[in-house]
Amino acid sequence: MAGHSKWKQIKHKKAAQDAKRGARFTKIIKEITIAARQGGGDPEGNPRLRTAIENAKASNMPAENIDRAIKKGTGELEGVMYEEATYEGYGPGGAAIMVQVTSDNLNRTVASIRHLFSKNGGNLGAPNSVAWMFEKKGQLSLDAAKYPEDEVFELVLEAGAEDIATEEGQHLITTEPTQLDTIRAALEAKGIVIEEAEIALIPRNIVRVEGKEAEQLLRLADALEEHDDVSKVFSNFDIDQETLAAVSG
Numbered sequence: 001m002a003g004h005s006k007w008k009q010i011k012h013k014k015a016a017q018d019a020k021r022g023a024r025f026t027k028i029i030k031e032i033t034i035a036a037r038q039g040g041g042d043p044e045g046n047p048r049l050r051t052a053i054e055n056a057k058a059s060n061m062p063a064e065n066i067d068r069a070i071k072k073g074t075g076e077l078e079g080v081m082y083e084e085a086t087y088e089g090y091g092p093g094g095a096a097i098m099v100q101v102t103s104d105n106l107n108r109t110v111a112s113i114r115h116l117f118s119k120n121g122g123n124l125g126a127p128n129s130v131a132w133m134f135e136k137k138g139q140l141s142l143d144a145a146k147y148p149e150d151e152v153f154e155l156v157l158e159a160g161a162e163d164i165a166t167e168e169g170q171h172l173i174t175t176e177p178t179q180l181d182t183i184r185a186a187l188e189a190k191g192i193v194i195e196e197a198e199i200a201l202i203p204r205n206i207v208r209v210e211g212k213e214a215e216q217l218l219r220l221a222d223a224l225e226e227h228d229d230v231s232k233v234f235s236n237f238d239i240d241q242e243t244l245a246a247v248s249g
Contacts, residue, residue, distance in 0.1 A: 091209075161183050
């Protein structure tokens with residue numbers, strides 16, 4: 001299906017690095033806080049919060065950190081007031097990029113994001129300039145080394161998943177957003193550990209980017225991912241393995 005772009009593979013590799021330097025913890029805490037603020041502190045009645053908590057646990061975040069973030073979101077503890085926004089733009093080679101942010105100062109954040117785009121050969125666009133190229137889906141990642149594909153294939157399809165693909169040592173399960181919790185529950189009932197679950201923006205079509213433009217595009221994507229206020233980055237690009245290895249190495 002459309003959407004299995006190279007950026008998804010790169011993001012998976014970066015996740016381990018982010019966890020080591022604490023950047024992933026910071027972003028998960030923001031997600032828990034805003035999920036609790038919007039939908040309440042009970043994960044049973046707040047699917048977004050439940051997903052954020054499960055992702056926090058998968059990243060080995062201490063329980064007290066999770067609890068504190070929830071209480072900041074519900075107002076039981078004093079905390080920063082975060083806002084969410086989504087920015088759209090184009091990177092080198094015509095790649096469409098969607099940037100989701102969680103910030104305590106959106107004016108500061110959008111100026112910073114615009115600077116990163118222009119610095120790396122892209123440009124920030126108007127609302128809906130590239131959003132039409134993506135569709136919202138639920139996605140779950142499993143360790144392919146632990147769970148053979150045939151072991152989970154029938155299970156997730158019976159539970160209502162749309163697709164399962166294996167890439168970069170991961171099983172990537174795609175479903176309708178409303179089915180994300182159902183698929184998670186079906187897997188966990190069988191003792192399967194989910195590494196990550198999210199509502200993702202999946203590209204309808206993939207754009208091939210090569211050469212210098214590919215290198216510049218990867219630098220832009222990396223800079224966006226590392227920005228403190230950026231929660232998620234989605235793109236529709238694909239590049240060759242040689243360029244990827246050269247830039248990553």
